[in-house]
Amino acid sequence: xxxxxGTAAQPSIHPRRRTQPRFRLxxxxxxxxxxxxxxxxxxxxxxxxxxxxxxxxxxxxxxALNFDLFSPRVRIxxxxxxxxxxxxxxxxxxxxxxxPRVRRAVRDWMLIQMLTAAAASGRDSIFSxxxxxxxxxxxxxxxxxxxxxxxxxxxxxWGMFEVSTRTFSILVDTVVLICAVLLFSITAIAAxxxxxxxxxxxxxxxxxxxxxxxxxxxxFSDFLCGSTPGKRLAEVATSVDRSEISMARFR
Numbered sequence: 001x002x003x004x005x006g007t008a009a010q011p012s013i014h015p016r017r018r019t020q021p022r023f024r025l026x027x028x029x030x031x032x033x034x035x036x037x038x039x040x041x042x043x044x045x046x047x048x049x050x051x052x053x054x055x056x057x058x059x060x061x062x063x064a065l066n067f068d069l070f071s072p073r074v075r076i077x078x079x080x081x082x083x084x085x086x087x088x089x090x091x092x093x094x095x096x097x098x099x100p101r102v103r104r105a106v107r108d109w110m111l112i113q114m115l116t117a118a119a120a121s122g123r124d125s126i127f128s129x130x131x132x133x134x135x136x137x138x139x140x141x142x143x144x145x146x147x148x149x150x151x152x153x154x155x156x157x158w159g160m161f162e163v164s165t166r167t168f169s170i171l172v173d174t175v176v177l178i179c180a181v182l183l184f185s186i187t188a189i190a191a192x193x194x195x196x197x198x199x200x201x202x203x204x205x206x207x208x209x210x211x212x213x214x215x216x217x218x219x220f221s222d223f224l225c226g227s228t229p230g231k232r233l234a235e236v237a238t239s240v241d242r243s244e245i246s247m248a249r250f251r
Contacts, residue, residue: 022043022044022045022050023043023044023045023110023113023114024042024043025041025042025043025044027070028040029041029067029068029069029070030067031049031051031065031066031067032065032066032067033053033063033064033065034063034064034065035055037053037054037055037057037063038053038054039051039052039053039054039089040052041067042090044106044110045106045110046103046104046106046107046110047094047095047098047103048080048083048092048093048094048095049067049092049093050090050091050092051090051091051092051093052089052090053089053090053091054089055089056085056086056087056088056089056091057082057085057089057091057093058082058085059082059083059084059085060081060082061081061082061085062079062080062081062082062096063079063080063081063082063093064078064079064080065077065078065079065080065093066078069106069109071112071113072109072112074102074105074106074109075102076098076102076106078095078096078097078098078102079095079096079097080093080094080095080096081093081094081096165234165235166234168230168233168234169228169230169231169233169234170230171230172228172229172230172233172234173216173228173229173230173231176216176229176230177209177212177213177216180212180216181205181208181209181212184208184212185205185208188204188208216228
């Protein structure tokens with residue numbers, strides 16, 4: 001059976017369905033794409049972003065992207081597939097190899113932004129002033145809005161204390177060197193069959209400590225292994241997602 005001449009064929013329309021709620025960014029966030037392309041993020045979710053690209057993308061195209069979210073900082077590097085795109089450069093991409101840890105960090109980042117926005121809007125609500133019709137007792141006070149706090153830049157949170165990255169790296173390197181000197185001393189005493197006289201023991205201890213310090217700095221110089229274990233641990237400690245530190249207070 002053929003359609004009549006007066007009946008026009010209706011094109012099939014596939015609306016863009018969002019399986020997860022998206023968070024609209026209120027500040028500029030730049031995304032870097034491959035082939036010297038880039039753009040601005042319009043909104044995001046834990047599984048993808050919508051962006052305005054400089055050069056239009058093609059639906060189904062595979063691209064590599066990376067971008068940063070701030071307050072707290074979250075670094076995203078992933079392969080992505082273009083779910084939809086138009087000639088003006090607007091597109092939606094979905095992450096294809098995002099790790100569960102980074103996906104959780106993005107989800108926590110969105111939650112922190114929503115909590116911060118709710119706290120800011122609450123300060124301007126009708127409940128922020130002590131209206132005579134709303135106060136139940138003379139002792140009633142407006143609610144205090146709590147905002148998450150983070151360690152200062154260049155500081156490492158260590159229990160109730162904050163130490164600088166330099167102090168932390170020096171402390172770790174000192175502990176490593178002390179352990180090396182002690183191990184060398186125990187080995188030397190076992191090899192000699194006993195503890196030598198005190199002057200000789202002190203001289204050997206100082207000489208071995210100086211040699212181990214020199215060898216340690218030579219091994220972890222720019223020409224060989226690079227940064228010392230203390231510096232590397234400090235870098236790892238400062239690069240941990242602050243969102244995880246903040247979200248622990250809400251769990």
